Structures are given as C-alpha cells and as structure tokens.
Amino acid sequence: MDLNSLYEGIIAGNRRALARGLSWIDEGSVRGKELAHRLFAHTGHARIIGITGAPGVGKSTLVNALALELRKRQNTVGILAVDPSSPYSGGAILGDRIRMQESVDDKGVYMRSLASRGHVGGLSRAAFGAINLLDAAGFDTILVETVGAGQAEVDIMRYAQTVLVVLAPGLGDDIQAIKAGILEIGNVFVVNKSDRDGAELTVRSLKGLLSLSGEASPWTVPIIKTQADRFVGIKELIEAIDQHQVYLREHNLLDNLRYQQAEHILKQSLEDIMVAVQSEMEHQGIWRQSVLDILSGEDSTRKAKTLLTQWLKTSAQGE
Amino acid sequence: MDLNSLYEGIIAGNRRALARGLSWIDEGSVRGKELAHRLFAHTGHARIIGITGAPGVGKSTLVNALALELRKRQNTVGILAVDPSSPYSGGAILGDRIRMQESVDDKGVYMRSLASRGHVGGLSRAAFGAINLLDAAGFDTILVETVGAGQAEVDIMRYAQTVLVVLAPGLGDDIQAIKAGILEIGNVFVVNKSDRDGAELTVRSLKGLLSLSGEASPWTVPIIKTQADRFVGIKELIEAIDQHQVYLREHNLLDNLRYQQAEHILKQSLEDIMVAVQSEMEHQGIWRQSVLDILSGEDSTRKAKTLLTQWLKTSAQGE
Incomplete structure (x- = not known):
C-alpha cells in the first residue's frame, strides 16, 4: 500500500490500513512520519488519556478495565502501549491480554504496542505519530500506557489531555520514590490494589505531597482507589476523567494542547x-x-x- | 570582546581570548557555536588524547602526570576535563590540582573544566567546540578527560585520536563492569594503582577480554601498568600513545577523523x-x-x- 491509500484507508476506519500505518511509524521510517503529519488535519476528535506509573502497579489491568467500561458506554477505544523494552511487536502482549477478557472480536477496541527501536527521542516521536493515527481513525478515546517514569515517558504524557498516575501500596515504589516530574504531570492519581495493606497510608502521603506542590491551579487533583482486577473503582475513575475533560474544555486548555501539537x-x-x-x-x-x-x-x-x-x-x- | 577579536586572539595564542571563548562554548550560546565552527579551519595540528574510566581509578592524577611528562618533552598541553556533574566552573578543580604540582606558572599548560548545563547532547557538542578552540590556540597535545562511561562520554571520546581507558584493581569496577562500548573505543588500556592487590588479575582478565573482542585490526591494544601518583609507568604510557599515533598516520586514519569532524x-x-x-x-x-x-x-x-x-x-x- 502506498501513502495515499493508507491515508485514505485510515480516515475511512480501515483496520488493515491503520495497522500498516502504525508499523511504518514504529519503524521510524520517513513515510511513517509523513503519514502522521498529513493525518494531523483529521485529528482533534479523540479524548487522549495517558496512564503511567512504576512497573507492577497494575497499569495494564487498569487499562483493560477502563477499556471494557468505556465500551459499555458505546465509546470506541484505541489502546497504545509504549514499551521500549518490549521484545514483542505488533501488539502481541496487549492482544493476548485483552483476548483473555470478554472483549474478543469487539470491533470497537483496537490495541497496539510500540517498541520503536529507534534513536533517542524516536520513541516519543513514534508515540505522537501513533496517537495521531488512532485519532484520525476515529476512536472516541485513546488510552496511552507508558511503562516506568523515564524522560521519554514524561515526554509522551505531554501529548495526553488527561494523565493518570498509578500507584500501588507496598511495592517499594512508595511515595518517596515518585520521580520528580511525575507528580506535576498527574491530573488524576490512582491507588490501585487498594485492598492491600498500606493503601490508606499511600493515599494520605499522596494527599500530603499534593497539598505541598503549591501550584495554584483551579483543578483539584483527585485520588481514586481501585482494584482493577475486580473492576472496583473503575466507574469512579471514569467519572474523574470526565470531570477533568470538562475542566479542560471550560478553561480552553484543549486548544492550548492542540496548538502545542x-x-x-x-x-x-x-x-x-x-x-x-x-x-x-x-x-x-x-x-x-x-x-x-x-x-x-x-x-x-x-x-x-x-x-x-x-x-x-x-x-x-x-x- | 566580539566574535572577531576572540577569533583573532585565540589564533594568536592569547589566553584571555581562549578563556572567554571557552566560556561562550560552555554556556551553549549561539556565538560560542559560531566561534568553534569558524576556528575549525585553524585546527588539525594537535594530538587529541582521550582519557576515560570509572570514578576513582585515578584519571585526574594520571592526566596530571602525563601533562608534566609531556612538558619535559617541550610539548605544550591543553587539558579539558568534561564533567557534567561538576559544581565548579572555569577549571577550578583542575587548576588547583595542577598547581599542587610543580607546573605553577607554566605557560605551556592550560586547563579548563566543562560542565555544560545544556540540553541532552549539549555536553558532547560543547566538548567538541572546546577541543577545536584548544587546537586552534596551538597546543601540541590536548588531553580530554571524561568522568564515567555514559553515552555522552563515549560520544566525546569519538573526537579523540587516541583513547586511553583507565582501570584500577579492586574498585568494584572490575572487568565485568566495563560497559559495552568502552572496550571498543579503547586504543590503550591503563591499569592504574598497579601496586594494589589484584592488579595482575585485572591485567589478565583484560587480556582475555581483548583477545575475545575479535576485531581484526592491525593495531594491538597494549595494556600499561601505572602508579600515576608516583610517576611509575608514565613514560611507557607516552611511548604507547606515540606508537598509536604513528599507527594512525601510517594507516591514514587521522584523515578519516578529520573528515568526520x-x-x-x-x-x-x-x-x-x-x-x-x-x-x-x-x-x-x-x-x-x-x-x-x-x-x-x-x-x-x-x-x-x-x-x-x-x-x-x-x-x-x-x-
């Protein structure tokens, strides 16, 4: 397929065209870059939700639960898992993960992982391109999951409208270990595995930290407790995301983000x-x-x- | 001083002009970049020797000893210490260090440290610019010392003609800890603090590793044992450097390096x-x-x- 037919195919919602285009982007190829740029004019429809946090906090399970709940509400969902260390390609992990759940053969969910074996900065650029493709393909919500909290991950979260920072109690990734930079980019905090010992302590410490951050924003960062594997707290989390989206619209912040993009x-x-x-x-x-x-x-x-x-x-x- | 007078001053060997020019470069300023580019036409005279290795192996003492020995041989020496974590600027550390030795007021030695508080890649670029300035200023030999073995340090070593990789026995930085990439860039290996326990083991392991590396180069990487604080092995090290320089000339490799620059x-x-x-x-x-x-x-x-x-x-x- 050439660039023009991929371009047309993606806008028309053709899944094969989308998959091919995402591969071009993951390769870091010139044609992939051009495709992403040209498709930008067809973006701006999707809600872009970022999900980040240390390994082991249950991000993938949470993304899965969010996707299923959003599907119940007739949202179409594109999922992008950005993992530079992933030995897989073409979304194998996510594919398997979702397939274990009930969303088999659901045309309203599309998943893809991005490994981007490129130079420094290549991953962030590929992620931005992939988000554009999913947006142009017409998904209502795009969930972007990044592993860890390196600079590349923080960069990628800049493309998201609403950023969820996920923690879990007693993982050694306690509050003190939250990397500088992560606290600032979180719009909603999630304490997952909240049935575990120490969950209340995690919530309290987080509240303390957030009250110290001192940024005078009209948005009050909520802390949502979830048990993603049992679907506990997922509705509340989506409620918090919705509220943040309303806040962004009311303060014209979505336009700012579009300008930056x-x-x-x-x-x-x-x-x-x-x-x-x-x-x-x-x-x-x-x-x-x-x-x-x-x-x-x-x-x-x-x-x-x-x-x-x-x-x-x-x-x-x-x- | 404006760009033109710095340019003229540095070529004429004026130390104040050189110091000012190096500050422009360390700042990452546009004028610093332009100065370095314009001076490139006046470079190609100096021997550029890189010295790298883990913290604690005694690189600074070694650089100091090399500088003093080179001075005895009527070489003028420019020293550039690249240390992104350095809280000092303007060569304070090196200045103090050398001053402790007998080279006080020696006009044939010039030292400068580079901290380059710039963006990613800024340090490597600043180092390249600073090497150009020292070369254009007419020093016979430039010693470039980098701390640690991150990607930036490896990048900087690419600008050197002869790279010394320094180790010391029993520092926890044993052979196994040599980062991939460092072994490949070493033209001469130095086992410093060679009076310590384990020196022979370090040499033997190093020989084993080098014999495995399998690159069919006509250059046989020598391993030199030194005790830099007592000036033991320094003459042998300079001999090895000289031999590598002869090798580079005989194989036209200096021209390749100039082309790459x-x-x-x-x-x-x-x-x-x-x-x-x-x-x-x-x-x-x-x-x-x-x-x-x-x-x-x-x-x-x-x-x-x-x-x-x-x-x-x-x-x-x-x-």
Missing part, C-alpha cells in the same frame, strides 16, 4: 528537512565534496545555506 | 539553521500564524519549506 509538527518538519538535505546530497554525490570544502576552510554556515537553497529548488521542481 | 560541523550548521529559523520567525511574529495554519489543515512540510525559503532570503540580504 501543531507547533511540534512544524518543528519536526524542519528537522526532517535537515535529514532529507543530507541524504539527497549524498545521493547526488555533493555531500562529500561539501565536507571536503569545510576541511579546506570554507565557512560551514554558508555551506549549509547553499545546500539548503539547492535542495529547496530541487524539491520545488519535484512538486 | 568536518561532516559533524556541517550537520551542526544545518541543525543550527533550524533553530535560527524558529527564533527569527517568532521575532517577526510569523511563527504563531504558521502554527495556526497547520491547525487549519495546511501541510507542515510545505509550511516548513516556505519558512526556510523566507529565512534564507532575509539572511542573504543581511550579508
């Missing part, structure tokens, strides 16, 4: 041109001579401008 | 233009409208090309 795409397009210039000039045999010119003392900024001018001319002719 | 600079110049485009367009109030156009469905690649074309026109007029 568009700006992000413009910056990426500029970066992509730099990469394209090099590969085009290598192809034409000009790159090596340019490097040699710099070795002979030519000014590198001037040389870069010359290459860019040349590339822009060629690329205009190609259109 | 020039290519690196050309890529950096392209990246710098992208950043300049954004800030210039923000300044002109065009950036925001461009982002809004993308939100309205305009193609981001086309928009990026338009901005670039516009920027190139303005920048040509400014010349």
Whole structure:
C-alpha cells in the first residue's frame, strides 16, 4: 500500500490500513512520519488519556478495565502501549491480554504496542505519530500506557489531555520514590490494589505531597482507589476523567494542547528537512565534496545555506 | 570582546581570548557555536588524547602526570576535563590540582573544566567546540578527560585520536563492569594503582577480554601498568600513545577523523539553521500564524519549506 491509500484507508476506519500505518511509524521510517503529519488535519476528535506509573502497579489491568467500561458506554477505544523494552511487536502482549477478557472480536477496541527501536527521542516521536493515527481513525478515546517514569515517558504524557498516575501500596515504589516530574504531570492519581495493606497510608502521603506542590491551579487533583482486577473503582475513575475533560474544555486548555501539537509538527518538519538535505546530497554525490570544502576552510554556515537553497529548488521542481 | 577579536586572539595564542571563548562554548550560546565552527579551519595540528574510566581509578592524577611528562618533552598541553556533574566552573578543580604540582606558572599548560548545563547532547557538542578552540590556540597535545562511561562520554571520546581507558584493581569496577562500548573505543588500556592487590588479575582478565573482542585490526591494544601518583609507568604510557599515533598516520586514519569532524560541523550548521529559523520567525511574529495554519489543515512540510525559503532570503540580504 502506498501513502495515499493508507491515508485514505485510515480516515475511512480501515483496520488493515491503520495497522500498516502504525508499523511504518514504529519503524521510524520517513513515510511513517509523513503519514502522521498529513493525518494531523483529521485529528482533534479523540479524548487522549495517558496512564503511567512504576512497573507492577497494575497499569495494564487498569487499562483493560477502563477499556471494557468505556465500551459499555458505546465509546470506541484505541489502546497504545509504549514499551521500549518490549521484545514483542505488533501488539502481541496487549492482544493476548485483552483476548483473555470478554472483549474478543469487539470491533470497537483496537490495541497496539510500540517498541520503536529507534534513536533517542524516536520513541516519543513514534508515540505522537501513533496517537495521531488512532485519532484520525476515529476512536472516541485513546488510552496511552507508558511503562516506568523515564524522560521519554514524561515526554509522551505531554501529548495526553488527561494523565493518570498509578500507584500501588507496598511495592517499594512508595511515595518517596515518585520521580520528580511525575507528580506535576498527574491530573488524576490512582491507588490501585487498594485492598492491600498500606493503601490508606499511600493515599494520605499522596494527599500530603499534593497539598505541598503549591501550584495554584483551579483543578483539584483527585485520588481514586481501585482494584482493577475486580473492576472496583473503575466507574469512579471514569467519572474523574470526565470531570477533568470538562475542566479542560471550560478553561480552553484543549486548544492550548492542540496548538502545542501543531507547533511540534512544524518543528519536526524542519528537522526532517535537515535529514532529507543530507541524504539527497549524498545521493547526488555533493555531500562529500561539501565536507571536503569545510576541511579546506570554507565557512560551514554558508555551506549549509547553499545546500539548503539547492535542495529547496530541487524539491520545488519535484512538486 | 566580539566574535572577531576572540577569533583573532585565540589564533594568536592569547589566553584571555581562549578563556572567554571557552566560556561562550560552555554556556551553549549561539556565538560560542559560531566561534568553534569558524576556528575549525585553524585546527588539525594537535594530538587529541582521550582519557576515560570509572570514578576513582585515578584519571585526574594520571592526566596530571602525563601533562608534566609531556612538558619535559617541550610539548605544550591543553587539558579539558568534561564533567557534567561538576559544581565548579572555569577549571577550578583542575587548576588547583595542577598547581599542587610543580607546573605553577607554566605557560605551556592550560586547563579548563566543562560542565555544560545544556540540553541532552549539549555536553558532547560543547566538548567538541572546546577541543577545536584548544587546537586552534596551538597546543601540541590536548588531553580530554571524561568522568564515567555514559553515552555522552563515549560520544566525546569519538573526537579523540587516541583513547586511553583507565582501570584500577579492586574498585568494584572490575572487568565485568566495563560497559559495552568502552572496550571498543579503547586504543590503550591503563591499569592504574598497579601496586594494589589484584592488579595482575585485572591485567589478565583484560587480556582475555581483548583477545575475545575479535576485531581484526592491525593495531594491538597494549595494556600499561601505572602508579600515576608516583610517576611509575608514565613514560611507557607516552611511548604507547606515540606508537598509536604513528599507527594512525601510517594507516591514514587521522584523515578519516578529520573528515568526520568536518561532516559533524556541517550537520551542526544545518541543525543550527533550524533553530535560527524558529527564533527569527517568532521575532517577526510569523511563527504563531504558521502554527495556526497547520491547525487549519495546511501541510507542515510545505509550511516548513516556505519558512526556510523566507529565512534564507532575509539572511542573504543581511550579508
């Protein structure tokens, strides 16, 4: 399939086109980047919910429970699990996970994991692209699950409208271990496995920390207790998500996020041109001579401008 | 001082100009980047020796000993200590360190530490710029010391012609702990503190590892035992460095390195233009409208090309 038919197919809701497009993106390919950028104009419909937290807190079970509850409410759900350490590809883990539940053959749920074996920053970019594809494909809600709390994960959560930070009592990942940066990005906190010893302590410490954070926001961060494996607290959690979405709309914050996403795409397009210039000039045999010119003392900024001018001319002719 | 007078001053060997230029680079400023690029045409004279290894192996003492021995041989020596965690700036640590030795007031030694409080990749870039400045300033030998073995340190070692990997016995940083990637970049291995228990074991394990590495290079990586605090083994180490430099010359590998450096600079110049485009367009109030156009469905690649074309026109007029 070529770019145009994938583009049309994804907008039309074709699952095969979507799967193919997501693979292009996971590969970090040029065509995947172009596809994501072009589809951006068809996004803005979905609610994008991020779910993050340390390993072992039960994020996957929680995502699963959320998806099932949302389906009951006639929401279509796209799930994106971002896991750079995953040895699987093509959504195998999630696929298996959901299949164990009752949502087999449910056309309203689509799952995909992203491993993105690319360079630094590649994962975050791939996640953004994948979110755009799922949004353009028409899902009402997109659940983005990230493992751990590295910088890449925090970056990815920036694309979400509502961020759930998930904790569990007595996992060694107690409050003190919450990485700086995670507290700030959480819009809703979830204490999962709340039937365990120490759940109340976790809630109390969290309340203490949140009261200290001192950011004067009109949004009061709620703490929801869940037992995702038994579907306890899931309705309350969705209620909290809904309230946060209302808050975002009332304060025009969704528009801000859309603006940032568009700006992000413009910056990426500029970066992509730099990469394209090099590969085009290598192809034409000009790159090596340019490097040699710099070795002979030519000014590198001037040389870069010359290459860019040349590339822009060629690329205009190609259109 | 402006860019031109720093440029002239550094080539003329003026120490104040060099110190100022290095500060520009450590700040990650645009003028620092431009200075480093322009001075590249005046580099290629110095031998660039990298020294890396885990904390506690005695790298600083070793660098100190090397500098003193090189001075005895009438080499001028520039020392660059790259330490992102350093709370000092302006070479305070190294300055104190060397001053303790007999090289007080020696005009043939210059030391500087680099902390580079910039974004990811900023440290590596600053180190490359600083090496260019020291080279253009005319030092015969540049010793680049990096702490630890993170990706940034490995990147920085790519700019060195000869890389010394330093170990010490019984530091918990035994052979098994050598990070992948470090073994590959070492041209000379140094077992420092070789009077300690376990030194022979360290040497033997190292030999075993090196024999396994299986890379068919005509260069046989030597293992030199030193006690840097007592100046034991320093002459032998310099002998090994000299031999590696002869090897590099005989196999035209120094030319390869120069080519890579020039290519690196050309890529950096392209990246710098992208950043300049954004800030210039923000300044002109065009950036925001461009982002809004993308939100309205305009193609981001086309928009990026338009901005670039516009920027190139303005920048040509400014010349």
